[in-house]
Amino acid sequence: MASPPPSKPVAALYIGLMSGTSLDGVDAVLFDGQAVQGHVHAPFPAALRDELLALNTPGADELHRAALAANGVARSYADVTAQLLEASGTRRDQIAALGAHGQTVRHRPGGFDGYTTQLLNGALLAEQTGIDVVCDFRSRDVAAGGQGAPLVPAFHRAVFGVAGRDVAVLNLGGIANLSLLFADGRTGGFDTGPANCLLDGWIARHQGHAFDADGAWAASGQVLSPLLAALLAAPFFALAPPKSTGRDLFHLDWLDAQLTPGLVPADVQATLLELTARSVADALQAQMPGATTLIACGGGARNGRLMQRLAELLPRVALQSSVAHGLPVDQVEAAAFAWLAQCFQEKRPGNLPAVTGASGLRVLGALHPA
Numbered sequence: 001m002a003s004p005p006p007s008k009p010v011a012a013l014y015i016g017l018m019s020g021t022s023l024d025g026v027d028a029v030l031f032d033g034q035a036v037q038g039h040v041h042a043p044f045p046a047a048l049r050d051e052l053l054a055l056n057t058p059g060a061d062e063l064h065r066a067a068l069a070a071n072g073v074a075r076s077y078a079d080v081t082a083q084l085l086e087a088s089g090t091r092r093d094q095i096a097a098l099g100a101h102g103q104t105v106r107h108r109p110g111g112f113d114g115y116t117t118q119l120l121n122g123a124l125l126a127e128q129t130g131i132d133v134v135c136d137f138r139s140r141d142v143a144a145g146g147q148g149a150p151l152v153p154a155f156h157r158a159v160f161g162v163a164g165r166d167v168a169v170l171n172l173g174g175i176a177n178l179s180l181l182f183a184d185g186r187t188g189g190f191d192t193g194p195a196n197c198l199l200d201g202w203i204a205r206h207q208g209h210a211f212d213a214d215g216a217w218a219a220s221g222q223v224l225s226p227l228l229a230a231l232l233a234a235p236f237f238a239l240a241p242p243k244s245t246g247r248d249l250f251h252l253d254w255l256d257a258q259l260t261p262g263l264v265p266a267d268v269q270a271t272l273l274e275l276t277a278r279s280v281a282d283a284l285q286a287q288m289p290g291a292t293t294l295i296a297c298g299g300g301a302r303n304g305r306l307m308q309r310l311a312e313l314l315p316r317v318a319l320q321s322s323v324a325h326g327l328p329v330d331q332v333e334a335a336a337f338a339w340l341a342q343c344f345q346e347k348r349p350g351n352l353p354a355v356t357g358a359s360g361l362r363v364l365g366a367l368h369p370a
């Protein structure tokens with residue numbers, strides 16, 4: 001009797017491609033299902049970054065502009081994928097799939113009146129890379145009544161969870177999100193509010209820098225208590241989870257509406273940094289009062305002043321960098337989208353209904369085959 005032909009070995013490598021609301025560009029990682037085997041970061045071309053930022057706000061001829069920007073994101077993702085394959089000595093036929101987040105320009109979950117938009121031409125990315133592309137991870141959770149965000153808590157549980165301990169993971173991107181890994185096995189998670197998006201916007205306007213390195217400019221100013229109170233009065237902070245947000249809510253026009261004449265720009269920066277630290281610390285204390293450990297990742301974990309204020313506001317919590325747990329701060333979110341692509345290929349759900357509020361577990365993503 002003829003034996004069946006040997007089945008083709010399943011490629012075990014995935015690539016995760018993440019570009020967050022900071023708009024600092026693309027992080028790409030090579031992920032073997034357990035660990036990151038390579039990482040490349042590339043900024044977006046300046047004109048594409050400007051257009052993606054502009055597309056966060058309603059404007060003229062949006063459909064055409066969004067389509068072209070989605071092509072631009074695909075081109076950037078294809079470039080960084082080629083760099084990653086080259087740098088790691090990997091062939092494209094060794095990659096089972098790319099998990100590609102796309103660029104969020106609107107995030108308004110809410111059933112038939114809601115949607116979430118991550119710009120990326122997945123068809124073009126599949127065409128350019130010759131690799132299966134899994135993208136549009138958030139829409140299915142939104143269709144199931146969820147927030148579509150955060151999607152990283154299940155990955156954080158797999159990588160950072162410790163049995164018997166209440167551990168929280170904080171991602172400081174443009175927006176901040178917490179994952180709550182409870183000792184009893186429950187997992188929570190939600191966006192806490194802005195992390196870097198306002199800090200970046202304010203220093204760009206006043207100093208012409210893309211970001212406030214180490215929070216040094218913020219540290220040179222004084223926190224303005226009335227402004228901080230006005231900002232913390234935004235209803236989003238008082239909402240109970242599930243909740244998620246984006247630049248739709250936290251943008252410079254929102255800040256400008258709270259400013260009074262004559263404020264010193266460095267003091268506003270100090271206040272914005274305090275807003276991030278306070279909103280995270282308050283949310284952690286409210287939702288996980290027994291937290292023993294807070295693991296920070298995302299670019300904001302490089303902001304020494306922000307880390308210092310978080311540590312001061314949370315004296316009973318050990319604040320650690322994700323790198324101490326084996327994952328550098330810039331690789332965690334990209335690794336999560338590689339992991340979500342693996343979930344998709346294996347037809348396993350990627351969302352946690354307790355986190356997003358979706359009506360059930362769902363396989364997340366849409367496939368553009370190579």
Ligand SMILES: Nc1ncnc2c1ncn2[C@@H]1O[C@H](COP(=O)(O)OP(=O)(O)O)[C@@H](O)[C@H]1O
Nearest residue numbers: 020021022173174196211213214298299300303
């Ligand atoms: N050395 C640093 N000091 C302060 N902030 C930093 C530093 N490095 C990166 N950042 C911040 O991190 C942001 C990028 O973080 P990232 O996790 O990539 O966010 P996103 O997921 O939104 O793209 C930058 O926009 C900047 O605000």
Ligand SMILES: [Mg+2]
Nearest residue numbers: 020022024025
């Ligand atoms: Mg980024």
